Amino acid sequence: MGATKKIKIGQGVLLTLLIVLAAYALFPVFMALLNSFKTKPEMFTNIMALPKKFNLENYIRSFQKMKYLTSFLNNVIIVGVGMSGIVVFSAMGGWAMCRTKTRLSGLLFGLFVFSMLIPFNSIMIPLYRIAGILHLTNSTVGMGIIYIGLGVGMAIFMYHGFAKSSIPLEIEEAAHIDGCSMFSTFFLIVLPLLGPITATICIMNVLWMWNDFLLPIIMLQSPKNYTLLLSTNMLFGQYSSDWPAILSALVLAVIPVIVLYAFLQKNILQGIVDGAVKG
Amino acid sequence: MKGGLNYGRNRKMFLFVLPALICFLAIKLIPAIMGIFYSMTNWNGLNPSYKFIGFENFKTLFTDDPDFWNSMGFTLKYVLFAIVLMNFTALLLAVLIENLHHGKGIFRTIFYMPNMISMIIGGFMWQFIFTQVLYQFSQNAGFGFLDQPWTSDSNFAFAAILIVAVWGGAGYLMVIYIAAIQGVPQTLNEAAVIDGATPFKRFLYVTLPMIRQAFTICFFITLNNAFQVFDVVYSLTGGGPGRETQVVSINIYEEAFARNNRFGYATAKSTILFLIILIITFIQLRVMKQKEEEA
Numbered sequence: 001m002g003a004t005k006k007i008k009i010g011q012g013v014l015l016t017l018l019i020v021l022a023a024y025a026l027f028p029v030f031m032a033l034l035n036s037f038k039t040k041p042e043m044f045t046n047i048m049a050l051p052k053k054f055n056l057e058n059y060i061r062s063f064q065k066m067k068y069l070t071s072f073l074n075n076v077i078i079v080g081v082g083m084s085g086i087v088v089f090s091a092m093g094g095w096a097m098c099r100t101k102t103r104l105s106g107l108l109f110g111l112f113v114f115s116m117l118i119p120f121n122s123i124m125i126p127l128y129r130i131a132g133i134l135h136l137t138n139s140t141v142g143m144g145i146i147y148i149g150l151g152v153g154m155a156i157f158m159y160h161g162f163a164k165s166s167i168p169l170e171i172e173e174a175a176h177i178d179g180c181s182m183f184s185t186f187f188l189i190v191l192p193l194l195g196p197i198t199a200t201i202c203i204m205n206v207l208w209m210w211n212d213f214l215l216p217i218i219m220l221q222s223p224k225n226y227t228l229l230l231s232t233n234m235l236f237g238q239y240s241s242d243w244p245a246i247l248s249a250l251v252l253a254v255i256p257v258i259v260l261y262a263f264l265q266k267n268i269l270q271g272i273v274d275g276a277v278k279g
Numbered sequence: 280m281k282g283g284l285n286y287g288r289n290r291k292m293f294l295f296v297l298p299a300l301i302c303f304l305a306i307k308l309i310p311a312i313m314g315i316f317y318s319m320t321n322w323n324g325l326n327p328s329y330k331f332i333g334f335e336n337f338k339t340l341f342t343d344d345p346d347f348w349n350s351m352g353f354t355l356k357y358v359l360f361a362i363v364l365m366n367f368t369a370l371l372l373a374v375l376i377e378n379l380h381h382g383k384g385i386f387r388t389i390f391y392m393p394n395m396i397s398m399i400i401g402g403f404m405w406q407f408i409f410t411q412v413l414y415q416f417s418q419n420a421g422f423g424f425l426d427q428p429w430t431s432d433s434n435f436a437f438a439a440i441l442i443v444a445v446w447g448g449a450g451y452l453m454v455i456y457i458a459a460i461q462g463v464p465q466t467l468n469e470a471a472v473i474d475g476a477t478p479f480k481r482f483l484y485v486t487l488p489m490i491r492q493a494f495t496i497c498f499f500i501t502l503n504n505a506f507q508v509f510d511v512v513y514s515l516t517g518g519g520p521g522r523e524t525q526v527v528s529i530n531i532y533e534e535a536f537a538r539n540n541r542f543g544y545a546t547a548k549s550t551i552l553f554l555i556i557l558i559i560t561f562i563q564l565r566v567m568k569q570k571e572e573e574a
Contacts, residue, residue, distance in 0.1 A: 010478075011380055018375050022389045024446065028404040029396075031412055047415040089299035096295030104289050108296055115303065117560050118311050121507050121528050122553035125535050125546045126310035126317055134305065149306020152299040182291050211397035213510050214528075218536060229399050233514075236403055243407055250400050257395045265388055268395075272451060273458040276496055 029254070036247035043244055058248035065238070066231035066249055067223070072256065074140045075227045078216075079209045081144025086151040086205055091194055092186060093152070094159025099172070109160060115153040120214070128218055138221045146219065147209050155201050158275075162197040163190070203264075203271030210257065228253045318547035324540035336547035346522055347548060350530040357440065357526060358505040364445050365501050366494075369452030374482065376453075377460045387457065391450040398447050402514025405443045406430065433523035436516045440524060444511050448504070452497045459493030460486060495570060499563045506556055527552055 035043050036058055037051035062068075093112075097105040127146070128137070136142030167190060175185045216227050223234065232253040239246045261268060318336055322329035340347060376386050393401060409429035417426035429439045463486055471481045509528040512518060518525035518533075525533075531552070535545035 010378075014375055014379050015382075018372075018379065018386050021372065021375075022386060025389050025393055025450070028401065028408050028446070029392075031408060032404045035407075043411075044415075046419070047412050085298075085302065089302065093296040093299040096292045100288050100292035102289050102292070105292050105296075108293075108300065111308070112299075112303065115307050115311075117557060118307060119503075119507055119553060119556045121509075121531060122549040122556070123307065123310040123314055124531075125542050125549065126313040127306065128535075129317075129542075130305065130310055130313070145302065146306055148299075149302040152303050153307065156299060182295070186295070207395070211399075213397065213399045213513075214532070229397055232403075233399060243411055246403065247407060250403055253400050254396055257397075258392075261392065261395045269387065269391060269454050272391075272454050276455050276500065277458075 032247045032250050035244055036251050038244050040242060040244055058245045059252065062235065062245060062249040062252055066228075066235050066252070067226070068228075068231075068252060070224060071226050071228045071231040074225055075210060075256075077140040078143045078147065078227065079206055081141055082147030082151065082209050083202060083205055085144065085148035086155050087198055087201060089148065090152045090155035090201070091159050091191055091198065094156040095163045095167075095186060095190055095194070096182075097156070098160045098163040109156070112153045112156045116157065120150065124214070124218060131219060137219045138225055140220075140225055143216060143219055146215065147205075150215075151205050151208075155205070158197055158201055159194060162194060166196075167193050197274075199267060200271045200274040203268055204275040207257075207268075228256070314546050314550060314553075317543050318550045320543040322543035322546075324535070324542050329543060332543075336544050339544070340547055340551065346525070347527075347530055349522065350525040350527050353437075353524060354506065354508070354526045356437070357444075357508060358502065360441055361444055361448070361505040361508075362498065362501045364441055365448050365452060366497055368445050368449040369497065370456050372449060372453045373456035373460055374486075377457060378478070387454070390453055393447045394450040396447070398443070398510035399514045401447050402443055402511050405439070405446070406515055409439055430516050431520050433520060436520065436524045440512055440515055443515055444505075444508070447511065448501070452501070455493050455497055456490065459490035463489040492570065495566060499559075502559060502563075503556065506552075506559070 031047070034051070035047060037054050037056070039055065042049075042052065093108075097109045131137045131142065131146060134142075136145055171189060171193075172185055175189050180188070211229070213229050213233075216230055217233070220226060220230060223231070226234065232249050235249045236246055239249070319331055319333055320329045321332050321335070372386075372390050376383050376390075379386070413422075413425040413427075413429065416422045417424070427435050429435050467485050467489070468481060471485050476484070507528055508526050509532070512524060512526050512529055516524045518529045527548075531545050531548045533539075534548060535542050539545075
C-alpha cells in the first residue's frame, strides 16, 4: 500500500514538472497564435486574453504580402531538387565505392568523408563567387543544386555504411548471374533495398534545407525567388512593430513544418536518432 | 589480367560516383581551396579586380580587429553555456519522460516540436515574448521582475539568446538521450533495485555510465552547432545592442554581405573559424576512438 502511494506521489511530481516544462516549449507558439487574430489596440489591452473574434485580416494581408504560395512553391522546388539529387547521387556513389575495393574508391570515399569536416561558414564566400559563375545564384533550382553539393558527403558516408552492413552480396551476385548490368542491378535491386537509410537521409536533409536561412539569404536576391523564411524575414522588417501582423506571418511560416510533424512524427524522431548515431 | 579487370571495375565505379563528385567538387572542395587563396587577396565584392597581398589580412585580423575577437569571445561564452544548459535540459527531459508511466509519447512530441521550427521564426516569436508579453505581465499582473531590457542590455540579451537556444535545441538532444536510456538493459536496473539502490543512485551508477556514448555524441553536436550559431542571434538581437551579442558567423556575414563587402578579408576570418572547428573535430574523433577501444 505504502509503496503504491509513494509511486503515485512520484508520478504526480514528475507530471507537474513536465507540464511546467511543456509550457515553456509551447508558450511562444501559443502566444503567437493567440495574438495573431487580434487588432493592435486589442493586443495592447490584454495580451493574454482570447481574441474577441477570429479576425483573419492579418492573415490575409500577410498571406498576400509574403506571396505565400510562391514562397512555399520555391521551398518545394529547392527541397525537391536537392533531395532527389542527394538521394540518387549519393546512393549510386556510396554503393559503388562500397562494392569496389580499389585504391581509387578508397581515396574518393576518404575525400567525401573528409569534406564533412568543412563547415559551411568557412566556404560561404568563395561559394557565393562560384555559384555566380555557374549561374546558380538567384535561382531556386540553383539552390537545390548547391544543396546537393553540400549534402552528398554525409549521405554517401551513410549509404556506404548501410550497403556494407545491411545489403547481402548474394542478391547482387544472383542478379549478376541472371545477366543484370551494374546499372540495372543498382536501380532495380539495390536502390529499393536502401529504403530504410534513404528514409533517414530524407528526413535529416529535408528539415535542414527547409529551415536553412543563411544560404538562401546569400544566394537569392529577388523576392520572387524567396523561400518562406526569407519572405517572413522581409515582412518582419516591413511591419516594424505591428506585432499582430508579424505574428500572423510567423504562424503562416510555421504551418508547413507543423503539418509535416503531425503526419510523420514517429519517422522524424526515429530518423533523428539514426542520423545522429550514424553521422 | 588482374590490372585490366581492376581498371574496368574502377571505371564503372567512377561513373557511378561521378554525378556526386561533380557537385561536391564544384560546391564544396573547390570553394574550400579557393577560400585559402582569397584569404590572401584584397578582393572586395564591388571591385572586380583584386591582388594577392600575402598574409596582410591575417596580420590586420590579429592586430587590428577588436570586433572580430570580441565576437569570438562572445561565441566561446555562448558555446560554453549552450553546451551545459542544452545537455542538462535535454537529459532532464529524457529522464523525466522515461520515468513517467503514462503519456511518454505526448511529452516527447511536445518537447521535440520547437526543433521543427526554424530558429529564425523561433527567434522572432521569442522577441515578441520578451519585448511585449513579459512587459505586459510586469505591468498588469504584478510580475515586476519580468520587465527587463531583454534585448537592449548585453547581459539580458545573452540570457535571452540562451533561453531561446535551449528552447529550440534541447528537444533534439532529448530524443538521442531517450533512445540511449531505452537501450540500457532492464536487467541492470532490476539488479540495482534488488540491491536496494534508490532511483537517484540508479540514475547515477547505472543509467549515466550506460549512456556515456550518447553523452559524447550530444556534446560534440552542441559544440559544433554552437560554434556556428547564426539564426537565433540574427533574429533575436541581430548581434545587438551595438555589437555586444555578435557571434563569429554574424561578424563574417556582415563583413562580406551586409556592411563592407570585404570578401577577401572576410574569407580570412572564416579560415580562422575553419581551423578552430577542424581542431575540435580532430579532438572529437580521437575521443570517440578512445571510447570505442575502452568499450
